[in-house]
Amino acid sequence: MTVTSESTTFDSTNPATGEVVGSYPKQTAEEVREAVGRAEEAARWWADLGWAERRLRLLDFKAVLTREARSLARLVHEETGKPVGDAALEIVLAVTHLDWAARNARKVLGPRRVRTDLVTLNMAATLEYLPLGVVGVIGPWNYPVFTPMGSIGYALAAGNAVVFKPSEYTPGVGVRLAELFRESVPEQPVFQTVTGLGETGAHLAGDPRVKKIAFTGSTATAKRVMAACAENLTPIVAECGGKDAFIVDADADVAAAADACLWGAMSNAGQTCVGVERVYVVDAVYEPFMKALREKAAGIKAGEQYGPITMPGQLDVIKRHIDAAAKSGKVVLGGPESVRAPYVDPVIVEDVPEDSPAVREETFGPTITVRRTRDAQEALELANASSYGLAGTIFSRNARRATELARLMRSGMTAINSVISFAAIPALPFGGVGDSGFGRIHGADGLREFARPKAISRQRFAVPGMNLTSFTRGEAEMERLLKLVTFIHGRRKR
């Protein structure tokens, strides 16, 4: 990405070659306001289309995306530098999520009767989840299709219009997604993309007509976005990356664990919010695990299995973390010389103190720290001692024990005997705790995130002598109510 100070456009560039991929407008406050205005009208039209028609349109969009997967993957490759195959994989995942959201929106959000109790026996109660209106999506560059589509697809399925501000590193992908959507929904601008730098995102977050912001990016920017949203009491869902731990228990399949660990850490050059960054290995399998990891890592090289670092500024962070780790720990693979801009070869360092920035801060590069632990309990305690809490991994042959550890892991998601698998299961919610953010995309929770519950109670008949919400209520009615409530709730159970 290159910008000239007075330009009203900016270029997206191929991070591997520096070539200009495309030029896009830096959309102003006024342009964002106009887009939101159009979206407000489109939102009403889209909501009125109803569940069945929206489902058809979204399934059609899914088909368009699928048919365009190859050309879109090429564009993702050009703007991010990642291999075309990896780009295609994220598109396939986005397609499966869109399919799930389209097919399940009505079931999850549509009107349903809910039960009443003995005290409200004369009532009928219904619950439904209504669209919010306009949803603003602020997206990242690391998975420029999969990540924003996790918000966009679910927000659209819930009946909202979307205004999407892609990262300044991947504007072309953002623009293309909205273009493809128009093939399925040409009547109204239900899904628009606005391009620009952080400022354009700030205009979107600050517009009071935007009813929710779905943000993916750094914790620091999430705080700024949240502060802007606070002005209008606009709720946000924040997905802010992590420092995910990978635990290898004593009974793990060591070869499989090493293989998964390597891919989870190095694929996409480590630029994955749920990528492996910290590895804790139980003493009993430490040596065989490290041997397997070293052997497998030896064949992995930047520019071959994975691409360059997309955001040039990130190279400084990665370099700082590698330097800190190399100074205080024992380098197993690579080292400071692994940073050869715009590429970074795999780096593995063991015995890095837990207070090192390499262990505490998000690196977002193809590097890991590995530490030997007494047992899985110690590994879990170290894993949980992080301000982040996005995801994590546990390798163990004992499904019960692994599930127990997964529950105790302070994270929104945990994969057992696989990495990142939760992201590929559309029914599972995606999101974190602590500095990793809050709120959920994907699954039923992801649909509800972009809707507001509407509760309706209807009195079917009056109960004689039990008009509790009237100034005519007397002591006798209150006595009857207390007797009834004591009968229902007053018995102590052990």
Ligand code: NDP
């Ligand atoms: P940012 O958090 O700065 O950017 C994320 C998105 O927010 C981009 O679209 C960005 O636009 C936009 N933005 C920036 N400033 C504002 C603002 N004031 N108001 C509204 N929107 C804004 O992340 P970066 O891309 O700079 O990456 C920095 C670090 O964040 C990475 O090194 C990584 O650690 C982490 N990260 C985590 C991701 C995850 O998956 N959770 C994804 C990406 C990054 P623009 O690009 O135009 O600045």
